[in-house]
Amino acid sequence: MSLVSASFLLQHAQANTYAVPAFNFHDLVDVQAIIAAAEAEAAPVILMASEGTIRFAGFPYVEGLAYAAAQEAKIPFALHLDHGRELDNIIKSIRHGFTSVMFDGSHLVFDENIRVTRWVVDVAHRVSISVEGELGQIPGAEDDISVTAQEAGMTDPHLVAEYVERTGVDALAVAIGTAHGLYKGEPKLDFERLAAIRKATSVPLVLHGGTGIPDETVRQAISLGICKLNVGTDLRLAYTGSINRAVREQEINDPRPLLNIAREAVIEVVRKKIRLCGANGQAKVIGA
Numbered sequence: 001m002s003l004v005s006a007s008f009l010l011q012h013a014q015a016n017t018y019a020v021p022a023f024n025f026h027d028l029v030d031v032q033a034i035i036a037a038a039e040a041e042a043a044p045v046i047l048m049a050s051e052g053t054i055r056f057a058g059f060p061y062v063e064g065l066a067y068a069a070a071q072e073a074k075i076p077f078a079l080h081l082d083h084g085r086e087l088d089n090i091i092k093s094i095r096h097g098f099t100s101v102m103f104d105g106s107h108l109v110f111d112e113n114i115r116v117t118r119w120v121v122d123v124a125h126r127v128s129i130s131v132e133g134e135l136g137q138i139p140g141a142e143d144d145i146s147v148t149a150q151e152a153g154m155t156d157p158h159l160v161a162e163y164v165e166r167t168g169v170d171a172l173a174v175a176i177g178t179a180h181g182l183y184k185g186e187p188k189l190d191f192e193r194l195a196a197i198r199k200a201t202s203v204p205l206v207l208h209g210g211t212g213i214p215d216e217t218v219r220q221a222i223s224l225g226i227c228k229l230n231v232g233t234d235l236r237l238a239y240t241g242s243i244n245r246a247v248r249e250q251e252i253n254d255p256r257p258l259l260n261i262a263r264e265a266v267i268e269v270v271r272k273k274i275r276l277c278g279a280n281g282q283a284k285v286i287g288a
Contacts, residue, residue: 038283046100101124114163207230
């Protein structure tokens with residue numbers, strides 16, 4: 001099945017009240033695992049490459065992995081640039097067959113965020129590529145952020161309508177209390193803020209920092225308008241953890257058995273996240 005735009009997938013998710021799970025990948029093993037899990041669950045998914053993954057593997061390899069998967073895949077999926085901050089990487093993503101890009105201008109002042117995001121939208125939409133923007137900052141895994149500092153970085157619902165109208169983004173990443181990486185305690189999502197954001201705009205909403213959020217919290221976020229859930233750290237932990245255990249328990253001098261173990265571990269995590277998002281079975285009716 002051919003690659004599709006993230007916007008196509010998210011619109012279906014929004015109309016049917018589920019979320020498309022979006023998974024960060026780093027290599028062949030990740031891609032094989034994500035696609036295999038999605039096929040087993042008959043679910044649409046989004047493959048996400050970060051700028052770090054691109055530095056590690058290079059655009060030709062990232063593109064090659066995704067398009068090799070597309071030749072055999074039985075489910076629709078998108079290839080997405082996650083947290084793109086360098087405009088050069090966004091342009092290269094478009095040239096290398098990505099079907100969706102995110103411009104992360106959350107670190108910029110409001111008007112500058114709008115100006116640059118609008119430029120990205122203008123470029124991407126010319127070739128039918130969808131764009132995700134971000135309003136408000138999501139703290140990183142290493143930050144010991146106080147409540148006051150975290151609150152200051154959250155998405156302001158009063159700015160959402162203007163941001164979406166002036167940028168023309170296809171999806172909006174919101175900061176409502178999640179964090180990237182591992183949480184130091186149970187995350188407390190601001191559902192009142194999320195509901196206000198949902199009222200302010202009709203574009204699909206995206207929740208970053210999907211690792212470690214309690215299942216019931218995820219389900220509630222989806223019921224309030226989240227259409228895309230980003231997951232990265234859970235996959236890395238499954239990948240590396242399974243290899244570490246195998247190395248401790250037995251002597252293995254061939255990397256292939258270790259990579260097979262890692263792939264199965266990642267598949268298990270991806271299948272659980274797909275079901276949590278309610279995306280299982282949706283590939284049968286999505287019409288791609």
